[in-house]
Amino acid sequence: MTLEPQSAANQSEVVKKATLAKQAAPRLAALTTEQKNRALQIMADALITETPSIIRANGEDLQRGKDNGISQSLLDRLALNEQRVSAMAEGLRQVVELPDPIGDTLEEFTRPNELHIRKVRVPLGVIGMIYEARPNVTVDAAGLCLKTGNAVVLRGGSSALSSNTRIVEVLHDALSRSEVPVDAIQLITDPDRASVDEMLKLNGLLDVLIPRGGHSLIQNVVRNASVPVIETGAGICHTYIDESAVYEMALQIAINAKVQRPSVCNSMETLLLHDSFAARYLPSLADQFSGLYVELRGCPKARQFVPVIKEATAEDWDTEYNDYILNVRIVDSLDEALAHIRQHSTMHSECIVTEDAVHAARFLQEVDAAAVYHNASTRFTDGFEFGFGAEIGISTQKLHARGPMGLPALTSTKYCVSGNGQIRT
Amino acid sequence: MTLEPQSAANQSEVVKKATLAKQAAPRLAALTTEQKNRALQIMADALITETPSIIRANGEDLQRGKDNGISQSLLDRLALNEQRVSAMAEGLRQVVELPDPIGDTLEEFTRPNELHIRKVRVPLGVIGMIYEARPNVTVDAAGLCLKTGNAVVLRGGSSALSSNTRIVEVLHDALSRSEVPVDAIQLITDPDRASVDEMLKLNGLLDVLIPRGGHSLIQNVVRNASVPVIETGAGICHTYIDESAVYEMALQIAINAKVQRPSVCNSMETLLLHDSFAARYLPSLADQFSGLYVELRGCPKARQFVPVIKEATAEDWDTEYNDYILNVRIVDSLDEALAHIRQHSTMHSECIVTEDAVHAARFLQEVDAAAVYHNASTRFTDGFEFGFGAEIGISTQKLHARGPMGLPALTSTKYCVSGNGQIRT
Numbered sequence: 001m002t003l004e005p006q007s008a009a010n011q012s013e014v015v016k017k018a019t020l021a022k023q024a025a026p027r028l029a030a031l032t033t034e035q036k037n038r039a040l041q042i043m044a045d046a047l048i049t050e051t052p053s054i055i056r057a058n059g060e061d062l063q064r065g066k067d068n069g070i071s072q073s074l075l076d077r078l079a080l081n082e083q084r085v086s087a088m089a090e091g092l093r094q095v096v097e098l099p100d101p102i103g104d105t106l107e108e109f110t111r112p113n114e115l116h117i118r119k120v121r122v123p124l125g126v127i128g129m130i131y132e133a134r135p136n137v138t139v140d141a142a143g144l145c146l147k148t149g150n151a152v153v154l155r156g157g158s159s160a161l162s163s164n165t166r167i168v169e170v171l172h173d174a175l176s177r178s179e180v181p182v183d184a185i186q187l188i189t190d191p192d193r194a195s196v197d198e199m200l201k202l203n204g205l206l207d208v209l210i211p212r213g214g215h216s217l218i219q220n221v222v223r224n225a226s227v228p229v230i231e232t233g234a235g236i237c238h239t240y241i242d243e244s245a246v247y248e249m250a251l252q253i254a255i256n257a258k259v260q261r262p263s264v265c266n267s268m269e270t271l272l273l274h275d276s277f278a279a280r281y282l283p284s285l286a287d288q289f290s291g292l293y294v295e296l297r298g299c300p301k302a303r304q305f306v307p308v309i310k311e312a313t314a315e316d317w318d319t320e321y322n323d324y325i326l327n328v329r330i331v332d333s334l335d336e337a338l339a340h341i342r343q344h345s346t347m348h349s350e351c352i353v354t355e356d357a358v359h360a361a362r363f364l365q366e367v368d369a370a371a372v373y374h375n376a377s378t379r380f381t382d383g384f385e386f387g388f389g390a391e392i393g394i395s396t397q398k399l400h401a402r403g404p405m406g407l408p409a410l411t412s413t414k415y416c417v418s419g420n421g422q423i424r425t
Numbered sequence: 426m427t428l429e430p431q432s433a434a435n436q437s438e439v440v441k442k443a444t445l446a447k448q449a450a451p452r453l454a455a456l457t458t459e460q461k462n463r464a465l466q467i468m469a470d471a472l473i474t475e476t477p478s479i480i481r482a483n484g485e486d487l488q489r490g491k492d493n494g495i496s497q498s499l500l501d502r503l504a505l506n507e508q509r510v511s512a513m514a515e516g517l518r519q520v521v522e523l524p525d526p527i528g529d530t531l532e533e534f535t536r537p538n539e540l541h542i543r544k545v546r547v548p549l550g551v552i553g554m555i556y557e558a559r560p561n562v563t564v565d566a567a568g569l570c571l572k573t574g575n576a577v578v579l580r581g582g583s584s585a586l587s588s589n590t591r592i593v594e595v596l597h598d599a600l601s602r603s604e605v606p607v608d609a610i611q612l613i614t615d616p617d618r619a620s621v622d623e624m625l626k627l628n629g630l631l632d633v634l635i636p637r638g639g640h641s642l643i644q645n646v647v648r649n650a651s652v653p654v655i656e657t658g659a660g661i662c663h664t665y666i667d668e669s670a671v672y673e674m675a676l677q678i679a680i681n682a683k684v685q686r687p688s689v690c691n692s693m694e695t696l697l698l699h700d701s702f703a704a705r706y707l708p709s710l711a712d713q714f715s716g717l718y719v720e721l722r723g724c725p726k727a728r729q730f731v732p733v734i735k736e737a738t739a740e741d742w743d744t745e746y747n748d749y750i751l752n753v754r755i756v757d758s759l760d761e762a763l764a765h766i767r768q769h770s771t772m773h774s775e776c777i778v779t780e781d782a783v784h785a786a787r788f789l790q791e792v793d794a795a796a797v798y799h800n801a802s803t804r805f806t807d808g809f810e811f812g813f814g815a816e817i818g819i820s821t822q823k824l825h826a827r828g829p830m831g832l833p834a835l836t837s838t839k840y841c842v843s844g845n846g847q848i849r850t
Contacts, residue, residue: 124823207823223651228824249846256848364841376844398837399653400825412823416789419801421674423681
């Protein structure tokens with residue numbers, strides 16, 4: 001697809017940088033694994049060497065953030081120190097160790113007319129990343145995209161602009177000492193939201209958009225982009241404790257799913273309890289959660305068992321709290337649990353705790369989610385926990401990639417067809 | 426995701442029918458291959474039995490089309506006869522023979538903590554098909570979606586409304602005599618374009634949209650949908666004849682790529698000729714094409730070799746003619762050919778004709794297209810020619826599926842995780 005001609009002087013930063021990325025893409029696709037790994041090593045070394053200047057730039061962001069009165073949790077996510085920069089460098093070194101999927105032959109066959117067809121993995125091309133304040137996403141995304149031969153256009157939150165600018169300067173300098181074109185990594189520095197809107201419509205220059213961040217950021221991209229999107233994130237995850245569950249296992253799984261890290265997408269928001277299990281154990285379960293400072297909101301029946309439970313509103317069942325709050329609903333059957341999940345799930349991660357093999361099999365088969373668990377915490381939905389060695393995000397859509405996305409999620413394929421003069425009749 | 430509550434009375438046809446489809450989806454996902462195949466057989470039989478009533482309904486469309494003065498080629502595509510209805514039934518029987526991808530285990534591994542993880546193929550859920558006047562797409566899409574356990578919401582061109590309505594009545598009646606829920610197949614009968622616009626934004630009810638038809642239909646969907654889209658179709662395909670090509674092979678491939686069926690997306694629009702090859706053979710090639718009633722439009726150099734060639738405008742190089750017109754450009758190197766393709770290709774199908782193995786390898790590696798050919802006609806980009814036994818379309822995007830799409834392109838995956846009480850630490 002050819003874009004409208006536009007004189008360079010009139011081009012926005014987004015178009016200019018996306019064009020540079022697109023021009024670099026064919027050269028990136030042709031790099032060997034060794035060339036890419038050497039560049040990743042140089043990038044990692046450069047981050048370590050330049051730690052002081054990166055922390056200095058981060059200090060500007062933190063000061064501006066404080067002046068603008070942004071929240072403490074946002075400041076925490078934004079803040080870099082020696083340890084965090086070192087972790088970013090270490091992340092790049094881990095990407096070096098991962099197998100390079102590019103060039104892999106996925107299928108190969110010869111047709112009766114002797115056409116030889118090979119389906120091979122190729123880069124997606126140019127990936128647009130839209131994210132929030134965490135500067136480590138800048139390095140993660142740059143490393144994963146480079147390893148998969150993709151160019152990347154980064155648009156991080158404006159609150160991290162100084163940090164991101166310095167980090168990308170450091171990475172560019174590193175690339176200039178490698179065989180990878182410097183244009184492989186582009187950072188959009190225009191803090192205006194219009195630059196995001198522009199990226200959403202950049203068909204022909206961007207091959208895919210990956211939004212990472214909160215609900216409103218992701219929904220803005222999903223709702224308004226004409227560039228293909230990989231939707232990540234939102235998780236209203238349920239744990240269903242079946243009649244036959246072992247109490248101690250159910251308790252540990254439920255507590256882990258809720259409080260091990262409540263702020264993340266694979267944590268539990270709603271606990272579904274079978275009636276007879278609830279009759280025996282809900283008071284004890286509720287005590288445990290209260291002891292962990294978890295506020296419980298429940299259905300009328302749950303409140304009959306444990307009157308201190310607050311009443312859950314209709315909205316609560318559809319809310320991703322990412323906080324120390326938990327909905328509790330009593331159901332009288334597996335079917336009722338499945339129906340609740342069907343209605344309220346964001347299809348991220350869902351769990352059944354049961355000793356009943358038939359119920360477990362039905363749950364795994366019938367629940368439509370990226371990851372469905374039997375007798376394990378939903379917190380395991382994660383690229384590292386799945387053994388992928390990296391994670392660009394967790395896809396909650398059904399196209400292309402679903403669940404934790406490792407390197408293959410950043411690739412496409414093409415058919416290479418070799419003949420000896422075949423024509424179609 | 427929960428949709429805004431809306432009283433049934435106020436719901437549009439699109440929302441009503443998409444809701445029915447979504448409610449049917451879990452039951453469809455649980456069907457056995459045998460249940461689906463039996464339904465497909467009953468559907469095929471019903472089409473044969475009901476051929477007269479289908480042709481009668483088609484007659485109404487044809488009459489209305491003539492009254493409205495639609496083009497002869499559109500009338501041709503719309504028209505059904507006994508043979509065409511029989512071909513639709515035969516298509517369903519062929520789908521019966523295809524392996525069912527649903528339930529396949531794609532990966533299976535056990536983590537060090539003993540979590541057992543299985544990646545299995547599942548249906549996408551509800552597929553929205555937006556297409557034009559050809560009633561056979563109604564049957565094709567219904568059959569392929571059913572075999573893959575998906576519900577489908579069909580929105581065909583209004584010019585085929587009577588045909589599609591009768592066909593779907595016949596298919597519904599067939600399903601009512603099977604174990605497949607009748608709601609698996611939904612037809613939108615509202616001829617207003619607003620019903621298409623509504624489908625584009627139906628996140629939460631539709632899992633994917635597949636547009637099939639001309640450029641403007643597809644671009645409307647790509648540009649305006651918030652539901653994930655599989656882009657199909659547009660093909661500005663090139664054939665590059667290298668210096669070392671064998672004339673007779675190059676001639677046959679070029680003729681086949683242009684005239685075997687000019688109206689389709691994998692036919693050639695532009696012929697690139699190496700300078701020295703052109704010097705020897707362009708006059709003869711041009712004669713051959715003229716003899717086949719192909720109008721040639723060329724670059725200045727081509728017109729020096731063959732003065733009767735018309736001058737190609739800047740726009741011509743970016744036009745999918747789907748007609749007996751061919752652009753001809755002389756290039757002085759493989760690099761110039763690659764640069765032209767990079768600039769003008771829609772990344773559908775591209776071909777090099779050469780005896781030079783190094784040039785062939787470079788072309789296959791460097792050209793970024795769904796299918797890249799060495800010494801064979803681009804016309805082979807087709808699900809049947811690739812041996813997939815079916816084709817829902819040819820994807821020209823890089824996400825999810827690229828190139829001819831067989832049954833696996835209509836599936837997603839999920840991770841089934843089995844544990845014995847694992848929690849994350």
